[in-house]
Amino acid sequence: MATAAIIGGGVIGGGWAARFLLNGWDVQVFDPDPEAERKIGEVIDNARVSLPGLSDTALPPEGRLSFHDSMSEAVAGASWIQESVPERLELKRKVYQTLQEHCEADAILGSSTSGFKPSELQGCASRPEQIVVTHPFNPVYLMPLVELVPTEKNAPALIERAKETLKGVGMFPLHVRKEIDAHIxxxxxxxxxxxxxxxxxxxxxxxxxxxxxxxxxxxxxxxxxxxxxxxxxxxxxxxxxxxxxxxxxxxxxxxxxxxxxxxxxxxxxxxxxxxxxxxxxxMSIREMERVRDNNLVSMMRALKAQNFASGAVLNQHDKKLSAEAGMVRKSADIADPSLPIVTQRRAVPVDWLDYNGHMTESRYLQAFADASDRLMEIIGCDQEYIATGGSFFTAETHIRHIDETHLGSVIEVRTRVLMAEGKKMHLWHEMYAGEKLLATAEHILIHVSLETRRPAPFSPEIAANLKMIYEAQADLPAPDGLGRYVGQPR
Amino acid sequence: MATAAIIGGGVIGGGWAARFLLNGWDVQVFDPDPEAERKIGEVIDNARVSLPGLSDTALPPEGRLSFHDSMSEAVAGASWIQESVPERLELKRKVYQTLQEHCEADAILGSSTSGFKPSELQGCASRPEQIVVTHPFNPVYLMPLVELVPTEKNAPALIERAKETLKGVGMFPLHVRKEIDAHIxxxxxxxxxxxxxxxxxxxxxxxxxxxxxxxxxxxxxxxxxxxxxxxxxxxxxxxxxxxxxxxxxxxxxxxxxxxxxxxxxxxxxxxxxxxxxxxxxxMSIREMERVRDNNLVSMMRALKAQNFASGAVLNQHDKKLSAEAGMVRKSADIADPSLPIVTQRRAVPVDWLDYNGHMTESRYLQAFADASDRLMEIIGCDQEYIATGGSFFTAETHIRHIDETHLGSVIEVRTRVLMAEGKKMHLWHEMYAGEKLLATAEHILIHVSLETRRPAPFSPEIAANLKMIYEAQADLPAPDGLGRYVGQPR
CATH class of the missing domain: 1.10.1040.10 (N-(1-d-carboxylethyl)-l-norvaline Dehydrogenase; domain 2)
Incomplete structure (x- = not known):
């Protein structure tokens, strides 16, 4: 597990801590403020409410957060060190001296400075080559932009590594090629x-x-x-x-x-x-922060659906997260086809809630539909196939709500193929939080030609994949709730 | 029906034409450019794709669009005249002279100028009191902001009327109280x-x-x-x-x-x-316009769900539109309770589509859930009631897809109460485009206490309203498709 050191807390340092922590990094904080732990904790609490829901796939497990009394302790083993101390050049230079006495020589030292040029920070440093400006925007745990400003003292390999690390925690590093006061x-x-x-x-x-x-x-x-x-x-x-x-x-x-x-x-x-x-x-500042974060998450999620601007950055990040989490994308990757296939794992975002304070019913169907999309992809009906004119339309759906689902819950959908013949497939999804069953969905989907908009037989590949999964799962007991009609007595 | 005159087409004038037209105004255009009709037509076509879906309620029927060879014809009967001619003061002043010779003395003359102050436009006018700056932002059919800049020559009543008119077409008039070059x-x-x-x-x-x-x-x-x-x-x-x-x-x-x-x-x-x-x-400019409009619609719809900023403006506008369209909000307003109740009427927005080029399945459930919410409001389970701790949770849903639904289609949901006893209600929704059946939904909803999250009996008012509707609709034939299970043979 990678480790980040956060030098200087506050709103910006706390935001960085949340970014790394929620993306699976261990985070070691140094901040002399006796209130630092509380303040950073508040920022991380905010981030926990909003950041996981930005992804349509589950974030990795949170890293370990620790607070340290000295910079030397905080930077031990850290491959990324983020400095967010007050904007006084002499202070920053002193901090870099201490950090460089103790940190790994190949760690990246990023400064959150909004005003100083990297050459100024590198000025009296023992190893200027490991210092760059990585200027973030508030709230750091949601805003994609980081201005990455190096100088000619930084090796191209280090700049690349900095970009990869920042992308790895879901950010958009903007490489500022010529240093200038206040960046861009x-x-x-x-x-x-x-x-x-x-x-x-x-x-x-x-x-x-x-x-x-x-x-x-x-x-x-x-x-x-x-x-x-x-x-x-x-x-x-x-x-x-x-x-x-x-x-x-x-x-x-x-x-x-x-x-x-x-x-x-x-x-x-x-x-x-x-x-x-x-x-x-x-409004209190806390309330305003919540409103702001809900707005940002909702708008960026809207841009995800258009795959544009910050939404495109998030989709890229999801792809990586989903691959790292080992989500199945092809039939060949199914470890044990005799078990239900995990087709969704994601946190419930803020824009999925309703006035009853829980996930609203149409978002259950969205999660189930996303699970059907994933199953389609697995059997070979992926974007490329759809572009050739074949797809599936849902004909019929039955949803049973078993338990409530709340903001931030990590939900998982497990999928079974109950029948697949000719032009039809019959799917069964179960949605869980941990091992708690939240809802079930039963669907008939029809394979169609997108040109005629009429039913059409499966492609041979899809037919073979469906048959493989259907036969492997045939020994599972019939799902509880199968074939029920609305209002049927138990 | 109110009439707006659009003097000068182009991107801005065309945007104004679309705003008024799609909000039910008759629009009379004067533009000497021989290409004006085509150019304005293209802007209106763009607007037709994106603007109606911004609302969660149907826009009124489009007004009548006509093109005229003279300003005198274009302003006949117009209560709003929007001038968007090139930014040359002498030209604008000449245009105002001609307009004022022919227009109603109580019409409002708004200028789209981004550079001139209203006092400059009023300068040589015969009736300066009817001229104000109403500076919009591109694309005018989507962006809420209009800078409304009057001078002391404009009566407060006219300023109020201008604000009401702009709000009436869904915009956000920002009253600039002190004129200044370039406004704000x-x-x-x-x-x-x-x-x-x-x-x-x-x-x-x-x-x-x-x-x-x-x-x-x-x-x-x-x-x-x-x-x-x-x-x-x-x-x-x-x-x-x-x-x-x-x-x-x-x-x-x-x-x-x-x-x-x-x-x-x-x-x-x-x-x-x-x-x-x-x-x-x-990308061509046309493509970029489409991308931009899709992004704007998606983000503003996201802000609607948070009821914030431009989203709050849209919600306000929806409320007005819904009332004007005579959508039922209270049981006392039901004209004939023996018929299914129209609980939704809205255009399909761009963010409701999927890779198959039609409305995606979860949005069907969203429309049906919105219909259930409306039915709840009608029977007395409105926001105020929910705040006291009572509400409904959906227990079970069955959706049948009968036909495809496309971008911009105006869909209508008609709702029946099939049963309502103790803590349960059984609803039946049918979704139509015109008289074409698109989908049906069958639901069981449970009345709950939001404190205990457990089933709880209806309030007396809700029970009485449900009984009234249930009994009035009892003579309707059983809906086709009622009580079916997924995959049931026809």
Whole structure:
């Protein structure tokens, strides 16, 4: 098991701890704050509610979390060391000195700094080649972006290894090829922040109005395409040049005067703090975090279904997780075909809940349908086969709810082939949390031609795979609840 | 039926036309471009694919779309006139003169201008009091934000009427109380654009890297909370003042030099256009529009489930649409209780489709479950009742798929109460597109105490309402398919 050292807790360090821990790493924390354990624990608790549900496959078992009194202890055996101490260059340099006295020479030392360049951090280091900037975004356990900023002192192999590690915990490392103050994203945040301060100061808009202007408009656009692709589309078939010819001249519009920096007076701070209280003071920060995380998870899951932007990153990560967990993808991989096949293992995400505080009924069918999809894949009806024009349509479904299913529960679906003949297959799914039965589903699926939309015989490969599974499972006892109709007395 | 005049087509004018048309308005277009009808038609076609599915209730029937050779014809009878002609003040002023010669004196004249202040547009107008800025965002048929910028010449009653009209077509009017060049949102876009030009020009990042920095990071955050709420959460319990004390000083960091405007040379234009081609040239603009719209619909639907930001705006709009469409919400409103009750009417959204190119099975159950929820509301098990601790859990479900269901189809669910005794109700739903039967669902639901999570008797009100409906529907013939088990021979 790989080990990460977290140097400096707080919201960012805690977020890193959660990222690694929930992706199966052992995490060793050093933070002199006597409250560190509680604070990091709160961040990890938040992450446990939201992160596992981002995946459509179960995360590996959590690693071991430990707190240490010294940096030397914390970095023992760590292959990744993430530094998130306060933004003071002298402090950071001192921390690197101590870390490098004790850590493995081939460990990667990533800094969460938003302001310093990697060359500044490497400055007085004994081994500058192992230090890079890995600047994350809050909440670190959900946001994919990490700005990875190396210098020419870092070997290409180390940069590659850093990328792989970050991808391994589900993140999107953006390789910033030329170091610059504040990297990339924060430069934009700075630009927007300056403009926002002016608008509030001049009484044009309140903090709430500015937030609405963002989240009802370009914020939604930017969650999926960024600045340039958004404008590329806006420019239409005439292309990006045309768009720039229209938009470029705006740069000389009169409001460029507002690029001055507003004076950061107490009055301005009070004005903004007061407006922010009026806007959101009715919610505690804890509540806001929960709302934010639920929103982020829901939107990123929506983008997963479109396999786009952050959703595509999550799908990639799922693929890797699913392979590592040994989920069966091909009939040849079935260890013992005489047993029900595990076709789903996943945590219940926040967007699967309803007003009764448990998993809503349509998501049971989604999990069962995903299990049918996996069974289809296993028997040879995969994406490639479907592209050739064959598929299965579900004709009929019967679901029995046995027990409630809750947020974060890891559910597993086990699948049996009860019959498979000509154009029809009869499936039986059971959903479990541990060994507790939650629900059963019985389905008839019809093999079809996607061209005629009519029933069509199985391909020989599908027929053979189905026969193999059906015959191997034929000795299992008939499932309890098979062939029942709705309302049938027990 | 209300009428809107669209003066000037193109992407923005076409988007407005689609907004009004799909929300039931008659739309009269004037655009001298001989290609206008085709171009606007393409925008409306896009909108027809995505906008209806944003609602969980059916939109009203589309209005009538007509094209006119003169502004005088286009504005005849229009209560809303939306001007989206090119951004030249003299042209706009001339257009307003002509419009005001022919339009109703109490019509609202909204300008899509992104650059001009309303006082500039009102300048030489005969009736300045009817002109306001209503600045939308692309794609206008999906994005909620409209910046509504009046001046002191506009009566408060007109401003209110403008807001109501914009809300009536599902938008979020942001009342900009003090006019300013470029209003609010575009100032931020300008600030980000300037910074982006620098980063590309200086070779720090490509257009693609910048887009990733946005959409993998703050873009997702800003789709739900804006700038200030995001920072409020980041500041933690210490509050906004604490956050500003940390972040404020950044304003004096060295990169403020980059507030200069980069020179807009041909080299820079070519550099950006070339990078943009490398990034997204493999997709046509049409494809990108479809991807964008699918993403936006999916994410906004995700936010609906959280009832937050743009999702909350959509839910509000649904409530209004549902009431206007006469959907039954209370047992007293049932016109003829001896007939099945229409409990759902909605268009199939893009995120309900699967790899077979039709509505995926779990969304059938979602529509049926929503129908059960509506039936619960009708019999008195509404949100208020659920808050007191009573609810229904589904115990068992049987779904039969009769026909395929496609993107944009308006589906209707009709519901019967087959039995209701003690703690159980037995429901029968049929899903139709027009009079074509698509699927049936049979359910047993159990009334429960949310405290004990155990079965509990109906409240007297629920019992009485169920009895009333059950008895009134008792003379209907038994539904075809009732009590069948999976795989039962016909």
């Amino acid at each position: 994203a924060d430069r934009f945040l700075e630009a927007v922040w300056r403009e926002a301060l002016w608008l509030v100061k001049d009484g044009i808009a309140t903090t709430e109005e500015i937030d609405e202007a963002i989240r009802m408009g370009f914020g939604i656009r930017w969650a999926q395409m960024g600045l340039f692709d958004t404008y590329r589309v806006a420019g239409g078939e005439a292309g990006m040049k045309h768009f720039m010819a229209q938009f470029g001249p705006c740069l000389e519009w009169p409001w460029t005067k507002l690029m001055d920096v507003p004076e950061f007076t107490d009055e301005l701070v009070d004005l903004i703090a007061g407006q922010s209280d009026a806007q959101s003071g009715h | 949102a575009d100032r931020f876009l300008e600030a980000v654009w300037r910074e982006a030009l620098w980063l590309v020009k200086d070779g720090i990042a490509t257009t693609e890297e910048i887009d990733e920095a946005i959409r993998m990071g703050f873009g997702i955050r800003w789709a739900q909370m804006g700038l200030f709420d995001t920072y409020r959460v980041a500041g933690g319990e210490a509050g906004m003042k604490h956050f500003m004390a940390q972040f404020g000083p950044c304003l004096e960091w060295p990169w403020t030099k980059l507030m200069d405007v980069p020179e807009f040379t041909d080299e820079l234009v070519d550099l950006i256009a070339g990078q943009s081609d490398a990034q997204s040239g493999h």
